[in-house]
Amino acid sequence: MKPIFGALALSLLALSTAFHAAGGELRRDGDHADFVRDGKTVFTYNLRPPPNSGLPVEAGSYFHPLRTPSGVVVTDFVPSDHRHHRGLFLAWVETHGAKDGDFWGWGALAPIKDRRIVNRSLESRRDGFRARNDWVADDQVILEETLTTATRLVHGVTVLDLDYRFVPRADTTLSRVAFSGFCLRVRKDGDLRFLDASGLVTRPNPVYNKPETDWPDARWYAAEQTLSDGKQIGAAVFTHPSNPPTLWHNHREVRMINPCIVATGPVTLRKGHELRLRYRVATFDGPAPVAVLNELAGDWK
Secondary structure, eight states, rough: OHHHHHHHHHHHHHOEEEETTTTEEEEETTEEEEEETTEEEEEEEEOOOOTTTOOOEOOOEEEEEEEOSOOOBBBSSOTTOOOOOSEEEEOSSSSSSSSSSSSSSSOOOOTTTEEEEEEEEEEETEEEEEEEEEEEETEEEEEEEEEEEEEETTTEEEEEEEEEEEEEOOOOOEEOSSSSSSEEESSSSSSEEEEEETTESSSSSOOBGGGGBBBBOOSSEEEEEEETTTTTTEEEEOOOOSSSOOEEEOOOTTTOEHHHHHHHHOOOOOOTTEEEEEEEEEEEEHHHHHHHHHHHHHHHH
């Protein structure tokens, strides 16, 4: 175990705490925290990957499992086809600054060795939590991340709002690639359809090394699945109007929804200046409730 994790791991393993929040309860146990409402776990936030997970980067700050209102798991973790995918997460494929790094875990464009996302603190807030995470390369902090979350139930849909704030320790460039940043990886079993505000999306899958093939910007895209037992479930990802220009790397075979701010071009983060990114995720049982999803997009200003 690297020194940066030594004391942190010991303190986390010894910790089991329940934080009460309006509408739910945040239960922290070791390396993860569960948000529970009415006795049901809504999501699990992982501060650190479990031992021997197979994840190619030791990066925490991801959600898995993420569940529908009835409790069905939506997300996938370290699937055999893309072992760097980890439920619902935010990481960049290629960063250049004081230290270069691939915190996504692909490993083709920048180093993944000794690149970590390390949790520093977790505090309960109304309907969610606030986490402080450091992005570390060779034991040097590259980015400071603050993530604030809030969750609620709206018209039978579970809504999770995520507010990310990043402050770089030095000027840092996020290189242009087709996929990177905020990503929802859904489960592999069952069929899958993508929808947007107008209904079924039939455009072809984007190409991993051609950003120009990504899908056009939209307030939301959803993945709707019919599982082998006949249950229908799904999840939608929304991007906030204040986010940078975005293209979407949504791929049916890879089972991912990825609003990618670096698909249109590189993004430069200036030392000490904050980058704020806001995303909303909605999970549902049954067919995608397009009218509800449109309402959730329209009232998010």
